[in-house]
Each structure stands twice: as structure tokens, then as C-alpha cells.
Amino acid sequence: MEAAIAEADANDTSRRFRDAISQTAPGTALRLALDMIIAGHLGALICIGDTDNVLAAGDDGFRLDISFTANRLFELSKMDGAIVVDKGLTRILRANYHLNPDPSLPTSETGMRHRTAARMSLLTDAMVISVSERRQVVTVFIDGKGHQLRSVADIMGTVNQLLVSLQSTRTQLDRKLLRLTTLELDNYVTLSDISQTIYLFEVLMTASEELGNLLLQLGSEGKTIAMQREEFIGGMDEEYTLLVRDYAADSSEENAAGVRRRLHETVNAQLRSSKRIASILGYEDKGEDSVMTPLGLRTLSGISVVREGMADKIVDEFGSLQQLLDDIEQNPARLDRVGVENPGILADSLYRMWGKRA
Template sequence: MEPETNSSAAGDAQVPEGASAEKEPTIEERLEEAIAITAPGSAVRRALDMIIAGHLGALICVGDTDTVLSAGNDGFPLNISFTANRLFELSKMDGAIVVDRDLTQILRANFHLNPDPSLPTSETGMRHRTAARMSLLTKALVISVSERRQVVNLYVGGRSHQLRGVAELMTSASQLITTLQTTRQALDHALLRLTTLELDNYVTLADVTTILNYFETLMTAADEIDRCVVQLGSEGRTVEMQREQLVGDMESEYLLMIRDYARDSSEGNAEAIREKLHAADPSQWRSPKRVAKVLGYDDLREDSVMVPLGLRTLSRVSVVREGMADKIVDEYGNLRELMDDIEQNPSRLDDLGVKNPSILADSLYRMWGKKE
């Protein structure tokens, strides 16, 4: 006989006809939330640190309380306010501790859980097996603290995440910051060179591939740092500031770079290309042929010359206001056509609404190195 499960009030509520149901969070989103509420600086993390320091074990269920309570028995009904100290003291008893989703009430202690033993799990210890099965049976976050190994595992939807210590996370973050620094320096140098090549009208597919590779390395390291920051909680503020300083607005510059060289230069297509590059194996970033294909070309060689629209270069000029670069590109077609015409016929820029066309021309020529 299958165990009876009772949904929470929110789960039982019927969606009115014509109304859209709230989108269920994915397991990845739920796991990210679980990591955030157990990060250093949180009340839950303070309790977990005390449990480990006291060489205790614990099994804690957070949320989906109706279903959790229907999957067990016995224990002590408490319904008391949640605090880190109370959670620690209650962990000295056997059984599970049941806490509401908002971490405001401790509902049960010394609660005996009886999840369906047929639910699959690769865990070996009794506490971890129970935690994994409860996370499959319910929508609760299940936290398991190993008394013997002194580690904490989070279980969401059958997936497990082991909490890492602050020292270990800071070491990883430091290594990633170093990667960001070296990559950003290389990228800045490559982009300066690219601007000159663009104005010389001699950018090759190999040049574009190299820079997209730098962008992806930078963004991948930034994503890893973001994950470290979430896990570091209140200890991650300095790391977050370093990350922001090094990455800055490079995300928008990356998209402008893609739009400059993609066959379809629309913003939506650039976003799609960005996602494809980010999802690809890093080795594919270094293949000009694969980069050409994702940009929408099938007949380019490594030494093929590519003509940029000029969106990235124009966006770096102070007199080009937001949205103006697109208008200029629509009018001229690409950066090369703009450079050929900019001195002979500056009134075209006036007509587009560019203030001080001479400053734009001067800025572009300075980037090109043709004027002092």
C-alpha cells in the first residue's frame, strides 16, 4: 500500500478557471534556495555549525510539513519559535526535527520518519538514506548531519549537495578571482587590438574565435564565483565586490561583440548564440569552424575576413547615446562604410541625431591611431 500524502493548503488550492498556475520551481532553483538559507550568517548555518562542533548528528526537514508529518509518527509536538539555539538543543535527541518553510516554527522533534523504502537512493548511511527518500517523497528541504563524518548534506528532489566550509570556499574563490584577473587583462588587450583591426577592415574568423574564447572563460569563471558567493553567504561580500569590479559590464559588451559578427544581428539571436556558446564544451570555443557555424556561417575558413557592424566600437564613444549605435549601423551598414563616409558627409550623422559628429569621427580615428 502506498503511503498517504497530504498536500499543503497552497498545494490543495484550486486554480480559478482562466487564471495561470504559479510556475513550480525547478530542482536546481530549489537547491539554490536551500544553499542560500544554509549559508554562513544564516540562523540555520549557526545551528549546523553548533551541531558539528558538538559532534552530533541531525535530520532536519524544512517545508512541505503536512506531507512530512504524514510520512512519520511519534515525536514531540512543539510548535515553538525557531531559533538556532533551539535547533541545536533539539538535535541532541534522536529522530528528525520538522521546521516550517519560512523557518519561523519548529513543529516536531524526535520525530520518526518512515519514507517508502522502495524509493531509489545511492546513499549508504541510514540517516542519509532517509533524507534522500524524504526529499523524493516530499518537497521539503532535508538536511542531514553526519555524526561520524561531521559533514552536512542538503537533499532536494533526491539530489544531494554537501556544504563546504568557509576556508575551502574562500580558497576556491581566490583561485577563480585570479582566473578572472588574468582573463580580463588578456581580453582587454585583445579587444584593443580588435578595434584597430576592425578600423583597418582586417578582422579574421580566427580573431573573433580567440576573443569569444576569452569572453566565455571570463563568464564561466564569473558564474563559478557567483555560486561560491551564494555558498559563502555573509562571508562572500568581498568576493562579490571583486567579481563585480573585474566583470563589470562585460556581459553587454559580449552581446555587442556577437551581434557585430553574427549573420543575424538581432538581440534575441545574440542571446541565443551566447547560450549555445555557454552550454558548449570549452574545447569548442577554440574551433573557428564551430564558432562560424554558431554565428550562422557554413563557408568560412580560419583566415576569412569578417566585416563588423561596429556596435561594440561605437558604444565605447561618449557621444553615442544608448540606442544610437543601432541607428548608425542601420544607416551605414557596417563600421567600414561609416569610416569611409564620416569625414566627407558628417551631415548624415546630424540627421540621425548624433550630437557633435566631429567628436565621433575624432574618437574613431584616435582608436584607429590615425590622429594624435
């Protein structure tokens, strides 16, 4: 029970951080105000949301209740004290507000403004932003944890590295999948082949996830990058799930989702271990040279005449890709029974992929 509560709290903090990063991304009015504060060599302490509890933790200041604009926030930051803004970023409620959070609340921050911001984020559910006048950096605090905002130029350096990694990995993965299809049709796929392919999928998905986090920080500056990311990732998420279903001991979609979670949580060194991959797939007695028999979901789903959901029906009817290849010429009527409208085209496509028929 305690572990579940801790996980729920961690997920809530992660969600709130993502919301906060989105609200402070380039292109937003709040980010414009923060950039103006930095350019003006000013400091600031801004509390956004949970206003009742924020106001209860302070006193004095000026009661405003005026509409929020970037220019107003910038001008008000010239005064000492905190600025209190509503959750929707529509109203500025207080300026020059003196905050008095409980000094016993733990924080590892050193500067007075950052310590106050960290403690206010622990005391309330507000997003608290601290702008350091001396260091000229912006830190967003949620639940006592700080995230320092990066400049667009700084983020783009990391983005370009990830794009190179995505392109290289996608090229390797495409080659590996073509080879895997040939091996599947020859019925000679080994656990080592599957492990190598899964490793490349995980590299691709991890790079894509990291790039997604950076896109959130880029805001309106990341549209072109998002298009490039989609070009490298397009269709690979579904392809990965089908691969897992093809080779897992339990081929259900629910189990495949669980397998993918465990693979994603596995450290890099273990991802290269065929024995570890076999264990996650549900096998305890297979070595890297063990022959693996695919269901054929991935290969069948790539054929134009196989409509959505049809691959599962074909696999249910024939049992495996190899059994389908063995039976398809002798008894094509079985394909009619599962609803394949052009069994001849399906057969030709499979044999053409196999190189057995022109």
C-alpha cells in the first residue's frame, strides 16, 4: 500500500512538472515575462496556483487582482517580495507580497529566494518560480524539487545530438527488421536475433522519449523538430509491440504492454543479455542460439491486403507464420474462412518476400 501511494505521488509530481514546463516554454506569455526579467537583470519570486494557501503563508504587499500580461509581470518584478498569480495565469492577485513559509521545511537550496521558493512548493500545491538576479537563471519548484529552465540555444545542442542518434538507430533497425523477416520466412530466427532487434527498438524509443521531453521545453520553437521526430519514429511503436507479441510466451496485447514496460526499465547492460530478454519474454530455458518461432503478426501486418485486426485472425487459424507458409498453397480456402478477400495476393506477397516466387 505504501509503495502504491509513493508511486502515485511520484506520478503526480511528474505530471505537475510537465504542466509547469509547458507553461514556461518559449512562446508562452509567462516565458516572455521571465525572459524580460532576465534581460532586465532583475530577480523575482512568483507563486502560481493554490492561491488561498499561498496567501495564508504571507502578509503585506499590494492587493491587485488585475489581468495577467507579460509586461505587467515584468514591471511588478521590479519590487521586492513575491508576485501571486492564479492557476489559470489570468489574474495577478498580489505584488510585493512577503512570504513566511515554515523554516523547518527541508531544502538543500542556498539563496534566500530559492529557499523560500522550495519551501513554498512543499507547503502548497503552487508552482513557484525563482529568478536569480545574480546568476540570471530561472528555476521552477514543484513539491520542493527544482527544475532549471534552459535556453533554446542550449536545448537545441542536445536536440541535434538526439536527432543524429535517431537517424542512425532507425537505419540500423530497418536493416535488422528486413533481415529478421527473411529469417522468419526461413524459420531460423534465434533468440540472439530477437535480443539485438529489441535492443535497437529500446535505443530508438529512449531517444524519442528524451526528445519528447525537450520538445516540451522548446514550446513553439519545436514544431520542425517534432516533424523530424515523427519521420524517424513513424509506425515503430506499433511495430515494436507486434514484435514482442510475435515472440513472447503470452502474445496478448496486455502482456506485450507489460513486457515493453519491463524492457524499458531494464538497464542498458542487461538489455544486451539474451538470457535477460528471454526471461522478460517469459522463457527460462532458452540460450542465445535457441530457435524462436514467430506468430507472424508483424510480417502479416505489413502486407497491404491484411486489414487491421486480420493478422490476429490469421494467426489464430494457422498458429504460426511457418504453418501458414506450409498450408497456404495446399489449402487456400482456410484464408477465405478468416475473411481474407484476396488470398492469392497474400500468398504471392509472402512468397515474394521469401524469394520463392517472382
